[in-house]
Amino acid sequence: MLIFGGEELSDFDSENTASPAQRTRLNPEQMKPLLAQICTKHEWKLIEDHHIEATFLFDDFLGALGFVNSAGEVCEQENHHANFELGWGRVKVIIWTHDVDGLTDADFVLATKISDV
Numbered sequence: 001m002l003i004f005g006g007e008e009l010s011d012f013d014s015e016n017t018a019s020p021a022q023r024t025r026l027n028p029e030q031m032k033p034l035l036a037q038i039c040t041k042h043e044w045k046l047i048e049d050h051h052i053e054a055t056f057l058f059d060d061f062l063g064a065l066g067f068v069n070s071a072g073e074v075c076e077q078e079n080h081h082a083n084f085e086l087g088w089g090r091v092k093v094i095i096w097t098h099d100v101d102g103l104t105d106a107d108f109v110l111a112t113k114i115s116d117v
Contacts, residue, residue, distance in 0.1 A: 054115070083095070095111055
């Protein structure tokens with residue numbers, strides 16, 4: 001469960017009809033508590049106050065590919081799409097809201113859901 005401004009964000013997308021493009025870009029002070037919350041599941045890094053990224057490790061290529069496919073399904077369900085860099089035994093996930101050229105609450109919700117894959 002993510003908390004932002006007193007609001008639970010874990011089910012945010014189902015309650016909010018605003019598309020990621022209609023969301024407001026977060027400032028660095030708003031990002032810090034959300035980053036701390038998502039890092040309890042997996043280590044995500046804030047890059048230049050612009051995007052978040054995490055690397056997931058697997059035993060082989062097929063494990064990494066399976067993760068990309070499952071995480072891609074989450075992106076489709078959220079109508080919010082991460083960038084994936086796939087390699088042997090590893091996947092780097094990079095997330096930001098392209099339309100605001102930065103991070104919104106939707107990015108942290110997506111990161112949490114991808115961490116649960």
